[in-house]
Amino acid sequence: MADQHAGPIRSARRRATAVARRFAARPRVAALITRLAPRSVRTRTTLAACVSVAAVLLVASAAVLLLLRANLVRSVEASGREQAQVVSRLAADGRLPNPVPLDHGSDFVQVTDAHGTVVAASQNLAGRPALTPAGTSDGHGTFNLDALGDEHHQRVTTLTTDTPNGPVTIRVGASLHTADTAEDVTTAALAVLSGLLVATVGVVTWKATGRALRPVEVIRSEVAAIGDRDLGRRVPDPGSDDEIARLAHTMNAMLDRLESAGVRQRRFIADASHELRSPLAVLRTQLEVAHTHPDPAIRAEMVAGALQDTGRLQSLAADLLLLARLDATGHSGPMEDIDLAELVRTTAEGRDSRPHPVDLDLAAGCTATGNPMWLGRLLTNLLDNAQRHARSTVAVRLAFDVAAGQAVIDVTNDGPAIDAGDREKVFERFTRLDDARSRDDGGTGLGLSIARDIAALHGGTLTIEDAPAGCTFRVRLPTREAPRSSTGR
Structure with missing residues (x-):
């Protein structure tokens, strides 16, 4: 019993081993293909162009050869059919000669009666037995033509007609030698021309791709040579518009x-x-x-x-x-819907009213998407700056710009105005227009820079606007809802 099962088990193991070897060989084949694949863009482009042109030429050549072959064969068939019709009329009139003369393009003629006996034939088949079908080719009968004493490629036309002595079958063989020769010559010519064209395309593509990629290599070399202390260098401009x-x-x-x-x-x-x-x-x-x-x-x-x-x-x-975190992350962290009026009110009320109280004029219903902790830091920095420089009044106004679809937060103080030429300078890091006073009051020179970065990360802006007295820091933030009412303090 064990011997009966041992054979099938060994056979199954061999099949499993063979399957495992085939699957194991696939990664090696893929790795080999990857190693052999050209890595140069120039080489890949040239190969792609050559393969594409070769494929198009192959299809076009095959179509030309098929059309040529069909036309030549139709011409030979027409010649043989014409010869068969001439012999048919002679046989029908009882004037069938023996031997039958051959027209131009015909190799042989053989006429047999209903019993298969040769009635008449061309000179080269005189005394030969009747041709017997050996099969079919392209819908036409093929015959054993060894009687001609040479190997012939022919198209045989068969025609049956009635004569005074009964029905006869006329077979006319038309040579395809001219068609074969023309096909061979055309095939050779197309092969040579296709090879020359593919080679020409390869050379032209290789040179054109090399010339096109030369500026890329120059750019690559220049970029590779630029170090962290050579950032003043620039890659060459090829001067083209591509x-x-x-x-x-x-x-x-x-x-x-x-x-x-x-x-x-x-x-x-x-x-x-x-x-x-x-x-x-x-x-x-x-x-x-x-x-x-x-x-x-x-x-x-x-x-x-x-x-x-x-x-x-x-x-x-x-x-x-x-600042390092803002520069490193490039985003505002976890986002959520924020009621800006509530955020401004909570931030203002959580501050000490000294040295100056904060007046609020808030439009309710302005909802923005952002990080509440960072937006709170933005407002805190603006309020710190306003209270540090105000003479007596700090005001915060929240409104909605319908045309722009933005919430507008204005933080105004009645302190010294900021000249137009200094309005961008104050947002630079460690910038103090009044250095001594700012340092004495505890400012780091980073608050406004941090505020602008936070506004930018939320898709908004922070600018300085004119005010009747002092200056106004204006924050614009994208919002989804228009205000419904206004509340103030």
């Missing part, structure tokens, strides 16, 4: 942005170092005085000043971290 020129312009624009980013980064690091160095020097001085001064009152005053400077350092570090 994709390569647009690539060069795009690369140069990218290098412009990288150079600007590098300049901003270096300036930011220098400014940050300067801003950190000053309070750290003051803090160290205060601590050294407090450590060495014998008067407890002076020591307490120095410690209090050190605590104040430590708070400023902490605020500066927090602002620097936030």
Whole structure:
């Protein structure tokens, strides 16, 4: 019993092993194809052009040969049919000659009666037995023509007609030698011409692709040579108006942005170092005085000043971290629908009313999509700046711009106006129009820059507008709903 099952089990194992080997060979074949595939764009383009042209030429050549063959065969058949009709009329009139003369283009003629006996034939078939069908080809009968003593490719036309001695069958063989020769010559000519055309296309494509890709290689080499300290270099402009020129312009624009980013980064690091160095020097001085001064009152005053400077350092570090986060993420984090009127009211009411209270004029129903924590930080920075510079009044107004589909938040203070030439400068990092006063009041010079970045990440803007007294910081944010009513304080 075990021997009866051993054979099928071994056979199944062999089949499973063979299948496993075939599947295992597929990744190796794919890897081999991947390694052999051309990696150069120039080579791939040339091969694609040659293969495409070769495929088109192959189809066109096949169509030409088929049409040529059909026309030649029809011509031979017409010649044989004409010869058969002439013999048929002679036989019907009882004037059938023997041997039967051949027309131009006919190889043989044979006439047999109803019993298969040869009645008449052309000179080359005299004394030969009747031709017997050996099969069919293209719907036409084929015959054993060994009697001709040579190998012939012919089209045999068969015609039956009535004679005074009874019905006879007329077979006329027309040579296809001319058609075969013409087909062979045409095939050879098409093959040579196709090969020359494919080779010409390959050479032209290779040279044209190389010339077209030469500027790309120059651009690649130039970009590869540009280091982090050579951002002032630019790739050459080919001077054309094509994709390569647009690539060069795009690369140069990218290098412009990288150079600007590098300049901003270096300036930011220098400014940050300067801003950190000053309070750290003051803090160290205060601590050294407090450590060495014998008067407890002076020591307490120095410690209090050190605590104040430590708070400023902490605020500066927090602002620097936030700026780094904004630059790194490039998005505003988790988004949700926010009632802007409620956000403004909560932010304003959560602040100390000193040194100046905040008057609110809020249009209800303005809903925006954003990060409430970051939008709250934007409002906090604007209110800090307004209260720091206001003489007596700080006002916040929320309205809806129907034409633009935006919520407009105006934070106005009646402090010194900002000149038009300085309105963009104040949004630069560590910029203080009144440096001494801003530092004394605890400003880091980063609040307005952070506010603008947050507005930009929410698809909005932050600008400075004219005001009857002082200046107005205007925030525009995309919103989905128009205001329904206004509330104020």
